[in-house]
Amino acid sequence: MVKRCFYRMGYTCYVKEANFSNANLSRPYKFFVHSIIHTMGHRKGGYDVAADYIMCMVAALVLNLPSNFLELIFEQMKANITQEMYPRFIQMLLDDQIPNLAKIESDELPLEHTSNLTLNRLQQYKKQSESSIPKVTRLFGCLKDPNYIAPFEGKWSHDDSESENEDTKFRRFCG
Template sequence: MVKGCMLRMGYSGPLNSANYLKSCFSKPYKFLIHSVLHALTHRKGGYDVMRDYQMNMVTTLVLNKKYNFSKIVFHYMKENITSKSKTWIHPRFVQMILDHAYLDLE
């Protein structure tokens, strides 16, 4: 389903790759992909390359299907906690959790 959607979105790169290039999509979809990569992924740079799970996110948005975005976000937040690098990813989600748990937190 993902590869068929990619073809409908005008993807001109190789379909059997582990990484997909944002530049290979038609112009109307580049902004959607750019927004998903910046807002919902755990990457700190290299926003022209998408992985398969990121393409799944874009496909579900284009086809208006259900997808558990929070599962992906929390999975990579958990992975980041157990890794050696201690950088904050998705700080807005962490702030929302803290605001909900502690109402009077400054």
């Protein structure tokens, strides 16, 4: 279901890898996934690749599926307890609740609000050619309709949805 959701979001690469690259998503979804990575990803992780648990979160949010986000967060915290890594928002909660908590400044990746300076930095990054940018796909699920109800029985779309029969294309997409 997650792979089909990313396919509908315009993802252009094969989906056999454990991580998905944001560069292969169409622009509206690229920003959405980027935001999820910023809030739920590891505080030392990158911003351009979505790990499998992030991909599951994105699919659950887009398709309005019930999902235990707390369990996902807890499992990631348990897995990384020896590496001293945890989701960024946990650091924000700790900073709020314990303002004088001792920290190693060089170990922390500070988050900043977007400013003219950060926008100028973004312009300096290598840009993709327009032909390689995935075409923008229509919004679907909760992003299109806040009252969207998830399909039942493990389906990835409703029988009466506007999407054309995508099974053949999806099989090629999976490589």
